[in-house]
Amino acid sequence: MAGQAGVGVGQKLSTALGLQPGLAVFERAAARETQALENLACWAGRFTPTVSLAPPAGLLLEIGGCRRLFGGVAAIVEEVLAGCAAQDYSVAWAVAPTPLGAYWLAQAARGEIYEPLAVMQAALADLPCDVPGWPAEVQDRLVSFGLTRLGDLRALPAAGLRRRIGNGPLDDILRAWGEIPDPQKPFFFPEIFAQDIELPARVEHAEALAFAGQRLFAALAGWLHGRQLLARVCTLQLTHDDGSRSALTLRLAEPAADEGRFLRLLREHLARLKLAAPVEALCLQADEVIAKPGASAHLFQQAVAGEGALACLERLRARLGEGAVCTLGRRADHRPEQATLACEVGVGADSSVNSGMKADLDLASFSPSTATGAATRPLWLLPEPQALAERADGPHWHGPLTLLTRAERLESGWWDAGEAGTPGDLRRDYFVARNPHGQWTWIFRDAQGWFLHGLFA
């Protein structure tokens, strides 16, 4: 839009503001550009483990080894471009057999794949001589020689040229042409993932943060992929415009490295979030990561449609609240209220199995009557025992209840008497009873009278 109004590079600020009065002007911050480049390098970890930075704005991806994985160079390029577009970066790119060749061609905004070496060399020969990074006096001298294309430069005798313009540019040309090796300094994926971005404008609605968060989560996914890790917990720190900070913790039901899954979970959290103040900056940290276990894929792809149980449950938990989704466990306690344990889904699935086994053992060794009594436990318990009316013929619940079993005494519990949320010391006689509607109930009698406690559904 600014370009259409005539605003361009090299103008004075006053000229630009005259042409486009509503222009938003930002100072160039080199530190933030470096940060953005590193974020992007992290993100690129999803395509290849060998990423190199070419400051100020270049990124070199060594994709020779991964073309089979993605199904060809064109497919990789397509994915990289789509990813950059999703993160709102504009890209100039080229694919070539040598790093420097690719860099020069990308800077010329060629946007093509130069596959065999000869094709790239022909394209390089056609590039103009004003290579960025060469000293100004070298460029002046080349102009005074009447050299405009890199191809002209190569055609001259090298020894004489080296005497006149120095070794640097000619070595560069040899590297770009692939005639001398050009090792690159690889980008090291940081040990700890913590990245922040400052938002271009203050964000007042939580949902709008999802878009800004996308870049961070894309970088996280690439970093996890590059280091072969899976994240279990990550925290998004929100910095508000009044300087205060708040944190949003994303807890995954199973460790994952999938950007889409992070974003779905983030959206659920953001939908519930009320922002206390507008947000200025975001910072994403990976709090708990584990090494990615090696897994072999199926020979015949058994495509499971949908996201799977654990991913779905973590979204439900994000929307319904932490305690709303749980699995069950058993506790070695004879009191019905205490026998059921709510376990967190997925987290330490192994430990819950172990504790379940332990509970079984405890139950078995605890008392034989409790173990055999498992057959007469109801599937449903009432949250609170419900007091029953008592008539001459016994307790009533939607009609007179017929007792079908003899009493089963459940007694004691002195160890947590008086604690909140526990039944404490109890002394109850349980019966299975049926009413005229055919409902099978589990009722008990204690010193206070008859109570309904469960249903044999």
Place this chain on the structure above:
Amino acid sequence: MNAVPAPVDLAAVLARGDIWRGDALASLPEASIPSGHAALDAELPGGGWPRGNLTEILVDHSGLGEMALLLPALAQLSAAGGWLALVAPPWLPHAPAWAAAGVALERLVVVRAGRQAAWSVEQLLASGGFAGVLAWPEAGLDARALRRLQVAAEGRSVFACLWRSTATAGSPSPAPLRVLLNPASAAGALSVQILKRRGRPAARPLFLSIPRPGRMTGVVAGAALSPVATRSAALAAVA
């Protein structure tokens, strides 16, 4: 040695769930899960509870044995490593009883959905990761919400069961199978009436014998023989 192999009908082979054409979808969802009651299986299309389709069970009173009717199927799904979900159950599940019924507790998820039961069920069905989803939706669930659930379940190998009141028997529903439960006059039996199924309508209700507590007299006798139980019975008599 020179026995001629019996001719095999190609169509019959292809109808098997574990054999598929190379150009077809690889994972054919198994069509149904045996209910554990032979008389009921004979009446249900596909020979069991359907997968990938909604099943509505209409029942007014809890405690008739409606869960016990499903337990053989649920235990089978759970034993095969499947996840089960209870969405907005009306009471608290009592873990020892579910474990005793053969359900793996670490794969039994309880979702306290509040007012978002329909949304939760839709997400669970669409995730494709669940073998069984039992839901007690709020009373005002309309046909559009039901249609969404049916669409979410289609093509998944999930046994999706909605518990609804018998008052909804007259209102139309997209669920391909609707079953009405009533107590039978005989104790320990359940009257199962199939209101709607794919195929000819069912004429009369089935009477199924459902395992009920307290009928295993051995357990009661065992408890009664122990001195504690005897004393407690005596105490109860006194009280």
